[in-house]
Amino acid sequence: MSIEIIQASLSSTDTRILKLYNQIKVGELVLRPFFQRKLVWKKIHKYHFIETILKNYPFPEIYISTGSMDTSKLTSIDWVVDGQQRLSTIYDYISSEGDFKSQNVVKPFNELSSAEQEIFLSYKVVVRDLGKINIDTIQEIFKRINNTEYSLNTNEKMNASYHNNSFMIFCKQLVDEEIDLSQPFVQDNNITLVSLVDRKKVSNIFKKVFNDNDIRRMNDLQFIMTLVISLELGYFNRRGEIDNYLDKYNEDYPSATQIKNLLLPIIDFIERLSLNDKSYWFNKANIFTMIIELSKMDYSNINISLLKERLEYIDEENKKFNSTHTIIDEFSYGLEQYFMYAKEAVNDKKSRIIRGEIFEKILLDCYN
Template identity: 30%
Template sequence: MKTSPTNWKIRQLITMVKEEKLIPRPEFQRRLVWKISDKNHFLDSIIEGYPFPEIYVADGDVNLETGEGTQLLVDGLQRVSTITQYFDADPDLKLTTVPAYRDLSPEKKTAFLQYDVAVRDLGAVNADQLVEVFRRINATSYSLRDIEIHNARFRGELKEFADRFSQINFFSDHRVFNAADYRRMGDLRFALSIIIACMAGYSNRDDLFERMLEFYNDELPNSAELGSNLDNVASFIEECGFDKHSRVWRKADLYTLFVELYLAQCKEELELQPSNVINVLQPFFETVDRGDFEGNRLAATYYKAALQASNDRVNRVRRGAIVGGLIRGVGSDELEATLIQAEML
């Protein structure tokens, strides 16, 4: 792959973004991860004339009638976005250590607009090559996660379905996701994990993501029914009335409960009652939280499976077997015997 180095003025970048000739957010870009302090430091570097790392662009669409074309921003989204925010006085850009653009002297404004940005043009490359370039050049503390690669490669039915599911009020109302999750697509990853487990059973970490996203890229059969079932499970958990401090709102625990309720209610068509579920799970979770494992092998096993390698298939199956047994009314002795026979205890 040949690359062509060049320089663009900041004023050119701003103009290209405004005229939509530079596409600052194609599908293979990840979500914004810069903090306010990062943006302030970056702008200060420009104002003081210090260099910053090059950005990467590639050929976009070309209008065969007019000859005009676009450029895709492969790497540099946050730098370009911050520059345009600054120039446009975007109120979402909270300046703490640098003056607003309008407050710069004419000389400083000229220097800002004439600042040379190092640009590397990749030319005409396909989508897979773009994603691979992005993966390789982002070897930092914010390196690209697999879920961001999947988000880049797949824009189909299952991915869009999971995206919508991750945005239901249930998750935000109970603060399941933190700021880092939203920045790094942890919300999408979690939603996909639940959906795939409900559809295909427990897997090791994210092993089934690529296969399922590809298989259901063009069509997701019975998506309306699947969505309705997931909504019903979320509503059922709401009805249980778990305390806001319950460990059920931790991702590993919520994942297990959500999947097991889906399997019991939607696949086995069991008639579960919210009052029965909370009456059996709440004291169990409290025992797990207290670490009161004397003579309680179920709680000890669950605790370890939720703490160590919680996304490994074997620990997902362990937690599922325990929670699934409890919500189905299986007695502790019988459940313990079942787990011992399956070599999970």
């Protein structure tokens, strides 16, 4: 890691919102480079922030850096180092997108008078330009700024530290269909890419598993890394195994294609089950167990209608168990034990093994 010492003081400029909006719109200002976390503001935070601007109150400065420069076309792309939440909120408000598409908390931009719109667009944002500095320095600045603001969790710090890691980029593709794969690092390191069609398939499954807060806080990323490692190594117990993989497979993850070819057909199989979006099987522990156990067998011989029937039966048994603590378990799968261990943390090896053994019985019972 090469951290620069910035010798000169950093200049700041007052930039109108209109200019920032247009830079974002045409791609000259990138809101979410690799080191950035996902958006964490809730609706109320966004509405309150827009009110701040409408009342012409000040807010903290934005940090940007030069991402890339094309000397032949005389163009450049800047990265937002700090201020992603604020600029995203401004962009969505003006465009009537996201949480501003249909709301009555703050007056919509298109309902402001021409004079009010002009005042809003003329609001000056303090922008501090870090200039052209290396990615490690940008990353260090980002982490230091965020030490005193909305605290980063372990997953977000990991994302900032390993933004250009081959193993992480492969895993990110499986939970983030909007990931930017045009970054030079991706192209230069020949990282195994997952097509947009396949990324959508996988993310459609995991959207049923993770809530908005999980996604904002990158819990889905930690889950998929654990899943990928388990597909390769089997069940493991240590959180440190993720760190080992990140360190070992920084430049190249040789098992990526193998894992992709293993996982995608399983995702197709789960889709074919047509389970209810609110199904018991779309919680973290259960989908984890289902995918790992399916990866161990030839599931092409499973009677998919029968498996769907059994899974729906178990779903109903779980509801009974939660309300009365009694179940029938007419197939003697050991459901009471499964229900108990499914409530425990996904990263506990003993829980995973017991859930896996019981789920294997269910699958074998549904073989043609």
